Amino acid sequence: MALRGRPRSFDREVALNSVMKVFWEKGYECAQINDFTAAIGITPPSFYAAFGSKEQAFREAVDHYTATIGGAPLVALDQASTIQQGIRAMLETHADKVYACPAGGCMVSVSSIQCKPENTQVKEFLKAIRQTSFERIFARCERAMQDGDLPKGTDLTQMAEFYHAMLQSLSYEARDGDSREAIQSIIEMAMRAMPERVTVPA
Known part of the structure; x- marks a missing residue:
């Protein structure tokens, strides 16, 4: 069965690591969506499609940090x-x-x-x-x-x-x-x- 939607053009694990580093450097409130998109090399819609929201991305990034x-x-x-x-x-x-x-x-x-x-x-x-x-x-x-x-x-x-x-x-x-x-x-x-x-x- 064919996958619906356009496939993501980035490695999500690599992207998550980049998101983690942005939050780590800037903190939760100072980190902005354009910081993440610049770090990953994607558009805002692609960021939201991958991570849902800034808070969800943060929680996932922290989980990644604590696991590594x-x-x-x-x-x-x-x-x-x-x-x-x-x-x-x-x-x-x-x-x-x-x-x-x-x-x-x-x-x-x-x-x-x-x-x-x-x-x-x-x-x-x-x-x-x-x-x-x-x-x-x-x-x-x-x-x-x-x-x-x-x-x-x-x-x-x-x-x-x-x-x-x-x-x-x-x-x-x-x-x-x-x-x-x-x-x-x-x-x-x-x-x-x-x-x-x-x-x-x-």
């Missing part, structure tokens, strides 16, 4: 043998990734620092993603307690909140133009707050 570049730090956290190794790997991976965009920073952190009232749903969407990140850090801390990586009585909520806040702080430092070397110094300071691994009796 943005998700790498939490994968590094989960895969490490100890919480001490995991937190360091998470922070250093994040520090590397925040330079993947020329503007710097984490797309989820910087895309909607300020939102107009009519865009509250976008801000809540990003807030939910950040909450999920916090929950993953907290869950890893819980596992670390069970594994003997952390002393009994460690305030896991405070620990997860601290290192989650560090992710956002590193993002803003990169957006402000700090060097990767400067961010590494911040990471080393942050690691001083991490307790040494508890020795588990044989």
Whole structure:
């Protein structure tokens, strides 16, 4: 059966990556349709046919970001043998990734620092993603307690909140133009707050 309509003249995955970079650099409210069409090389009608609306394009772009570049730090956290190794790997991976965009920073952190009232749903969407990140850090801390990586009585909520806040702080430092070397110094300071691994009796 023949496909209806005119076939798209672009690779949608490549286009989505371009849309992601526009939102990442300009933020949700400053990014305009002409920015997307220029980045992809298509007309506005083709953009709307492919993505539906600016908000739908943004949500899809954020999902793409969190499944690829943005998700790498939490994968590094989960895969490490100890919480001490995991937190360091998470922070250093994040520090590397925040330079993947020329503007710097984490797309989820910087895309909607300020939102107009009519865009509250976008801000809540990003807030939910950040909450999920916090929950993953907290869950890893819980596992670390069970594994003997952390002393009994460690305030896991405070620990997860601290290192989650560090992710956002590193993002803003990169957006402000700090060097990767400067961010590494911040990471080393942050690691001083991490307790040494508890020795588990044989």
